[in-house]
Amino acid sequence: MCGIFAYTGKAKQAQNLVFNGLKNLEYRGYDSWGIAAIANDNKIQVVKKTGKIGNSAINNIDSTMAIGHTRWATHGGVTVKNAHPHLDCTGSLALIHNGIIENYDQIKNSLLKSGHRFLSETDSEVAVHLIEEYQKKLGFEEAVIAAFKEFQGLNAIIVMNADARVFAAAKNGSPLIVGKGRGENFLASDAHALLPYTRNIYFMEDGEAVFVDDKKISVYTLSDYQQKSVNFTTLDWRQDKTDRGHYPHYMIKEIHDQVKILEYITGHQDEGIKKFSDLISKSFGTYLVGCGTAAYASLAGTYIFSKIAKFHLNFSVASEFGYLVDFLTEKSLVIALSQSGETIDLIDAVRKAKKKGARIAALVNNLGSTLYRSADYKLLLNAGVEKAVVSTKAFTAKLAHLILIAYNLAGKLEEGKKVIRESVAAASRILEYDYQKKVRNLADKLANQDHIYIIGRGVSYPVALETALKIKEASYIHAEGFAGGELKHGVIALISKGTPCMAILADDETYSDTLSGVMEMKARGGYMIGLGSNNQQIFDEFLQIPDCGIATVIPNIIIGQLIGYYLAVKKGLDPDKPRNLAKSVTVK
Ligand code: BG6
Numbered sequence: 001m002c003g004i005f006a007y008t009g010k011a012k013q014a015q016n017l018v019f020n021g022l023k024n025l026e027y028r029g030y031d032s033w034g035i036a037a038i039a040n041d042n043k044i045q046v047v048k049k050t051g052k053i054g055n056s057a058i059n060n061i062d063s064t065m066a067i068g069h070t071r072w073a074t075h076g077g078v079t080v081k082n083a084h085p086h087l088d089c090t091g092s093l094a095l096i097h098n099g100i101i102e103n104y105d106q107i108k109n110s111l112l113k114s115g116h117r118f119l120s121e122t123d124s125e126v127a128v129h130l131i132e133e134y135q136k137k138l139g140f141e142e143a144v145i146a147a148f149k150e151f152q153g154l155n156a157i158i159v160m161n162a163d164a165r166v167f168a169a170a171k172n173g174s175p176l177i178v179g180k181g182r183g184e185n186f187l188a189s190d191a192h193a194l195l196p197y198t199r200n201i202y203f204m205e206d207g208e209a210v211f212v213d214d215k216k217i218s219v220y221t222l223s224d225y226q227q228k229s230v231n232f233t234t235l236d237w238r239q240d241k242t243d244r245g246h247y248p249h250y251m252i253k254e255i256h257d258q259v260k261i262l263e264y265i266t267g268h269q270d271e272g273i274k275k276f277s278d279l280i281s282k283s284f285g286t287y288l289v290g291c292g293t294a295a296y297a298s299l300a301g302t303y304i305f306s307k308i309a310k311f312h313l314n315f316s317v318a319s320e321f322g323y324l325v326d327f328l329t330e331k332s333l334v335i336a337l338s339q340s341g342e343t344i345d346l347i348d349a350v351r352k353a354k355k356k357g358a359r360i361a362a363l364v365n366n367l368g369s370t371l372y373r374s375a376d377y378k379l380l381l382n383a384g385v386e387k388a389v390v391s392t393k394a395f396t397a398k399l400a401h402l403i404l405i406a407y408n409l410a411g412k413l414e415e416g417k418k419v420i421r422e423s424v425a426a427a428s429r430i431l432e433y434d435y436q437k438k439v440r441n442l443a444d445k446l447a448n449q450d451h452i453y454i455i456g457r458g459v460s461y462p463v464a465l466e467t468a469l470k471i472k473e474a475s476y477i478h479a480e481g482f483a484g485g486e487l488k489h490g491v492i493a494l495i496s497k498g499t500p501c502m503a504i505l506a507d508d509e510t511y512s513d514t515l516s517g518v519m520e521m522k523a524r525g526g527y528m529i530g531l532g533s534n535n536q537q538i539f540d541e542f543l544q545i546p547d548c549g550i551a552t553v554i555p556n557i558i559i560g561q562l563i564g565y566y567l568a569v570k571k572g573l574d575p576d577k578p579r580n581l582a583k584s585v586t587v588k
Pocket of ligand 1: 340346581585
């Protein structure tokens with residue numbers, strides 16, 4: 001997955017407008033970037049760099065037309081040569097790509113036989129040479145369509161033709177949005193990146209191509225190259241303040257945002273909460289699915305609904321759910337959880353579930369995302385824009401919605417709001433300077449460790465998993481969360497003198513069994529760190545958290561988020577853009 005942006009119009013330095021557009025897309029991949037602009041002599045000039053975008057604009061080109069790309073490598077290492085855009089042999093076509101061309105090697109072999117020269121190891125470069133090859137017998141537009149139809153896999157491309165001064169773009173799977181301005185037009189991977197320039201947009205559908213110059217936008221079907229009239233939408237989206245203010249990183253800013261967001265959810269989401277609990281009550285089998293952090297929120301949901309509403313909800317990691325849909329019927333409800341709404345493993349699972357007749361309910365943070373637009377029912381998380389790749393506020397927003405939907409299903413919504421408010425008070429306490437100092441000191445002690453183990457039972461088990469994920473994502477330390485009961489069935493073999501072990505000691509039916517696990521780890525030399533309301537002497541470190549019933553999962557995970565953050569800071573890492581990760585994964 002990558003971020004792609006294109007501009008044509010009256011701006012004199014189109015490359016810098018594209019540069020700023022890419023900055024808003026960097027969450028989609030940041031190992032290298034590049035921009036191609038058509039200079040006044042109609043020659044394409046290209047700038048490509050490895051690493052994050054930074055702040056230096058490109059001022060030595062006068063151009064009114066440019067494309068740009070920020071990369072998350074799939075094929076070929078992180079090098080300037082493999083960065084996009086890629087040019088054809090004539091240098092008059094420049095291409096940027098998001099996705100994977102699964103059959104690129106066969107296409108490349110036949111193009112090599114036709115004399116094309118390749119400069120990179122990427123699958124993407126094959127696309128611009130195949131278009132060049134088709135142009136030998138077809139017009140530009142037909143050549144783009146003919147080439148794109150040969151690609152297997154989920155892809156989106158934008159091609160800039162310097163001679164015709166036109167963009168061609170095509171979509172199948174990866175997101176692509178068209179923005180219409182006055183005397184200028186745009187293309188981007190994400191509608192949010194267009195908001196600073198226009199609110200008049202069109203979400204391209206799979207199987208469409210679009211041709212854009214500074215005056216005209218025409219949309220065609222890929223299957224039969226038929227022009228189609230489409231409706232542009234005027235977005236009334238609030239353009240969230242996305243600067244990090246006085247915070248050194250987006251991750252710590254977004255950790256602090258959680259107090260306000262949880263208060264907002266308890267006061268403004270009743271209609272959606274009632275709708276979702278009604279859907280669950282009328283369904284014959286409900287499945288919570290998500291990826292990464294959203295998968296752990298889904299798993300927590302199964303405990304929350306069992307305990308609060310006495311309802312059994314199923315859980316599956318979205319990338320596996322596609323292999324588990326055979327029993328779905330039109331009476332089934334699939335609740336898809338996602339921050340971005342663009343994670344392809346989830347989009348694909350939803351597509352397969354829809355084919356089985358299941359209804360889709362999206363608990364999503366990104367208005368206008370593919371998941372939001374494809375779902376039958378939608379409930380926006382309203383966690384605001386989440387810029388840090390390490391997800392924090394979207395997780396607690398998901399937990400809060402699942403808790404309130406479960407309480408509403410049990411006919412006790414106000415009681416649900418009460419425990420969420422208690423968790424907000426606990427969260428505010430944890431975010432106070434002196435408490436954070438304690439967490440920071442703990443993180444400083446753990447920063448040189450290679451392994452950290454976290455146990456939790458019941459609803460604290462997914463919290464243990466998510467805590468481990470935050471530590472792994474932000475600090476690259478191997479952390480493993482697991483069900484407390486599984487300790488003695490294997491993992492305990494990894495515990496020796498001084499091994500840091502965290503235990504989430506919830507004030508519920510899991511308390512004594514979790515404590516037994518703590519004893520067993522201590523007996524093998526574990527350095528025991530406890531989270532809970534009742535300290536025990538056995539612990540070497542203890543972080544006190546007031547009990548707020550099932551909502552204690554919220555302050556518990558905020559501590560996990562802070563440990564991950566302070567470990568990253570201690571190790572001098574960037575918690576907002578960890579290596580090898582991206583905010584939304586749009587490739588398989
Ligand atoms: C990963 C992110 O790419 O996708 C994780 O790094 C996230 O933070 C996961 O949890 C799922 O993303 P989403 O947007 O579907 O919730």
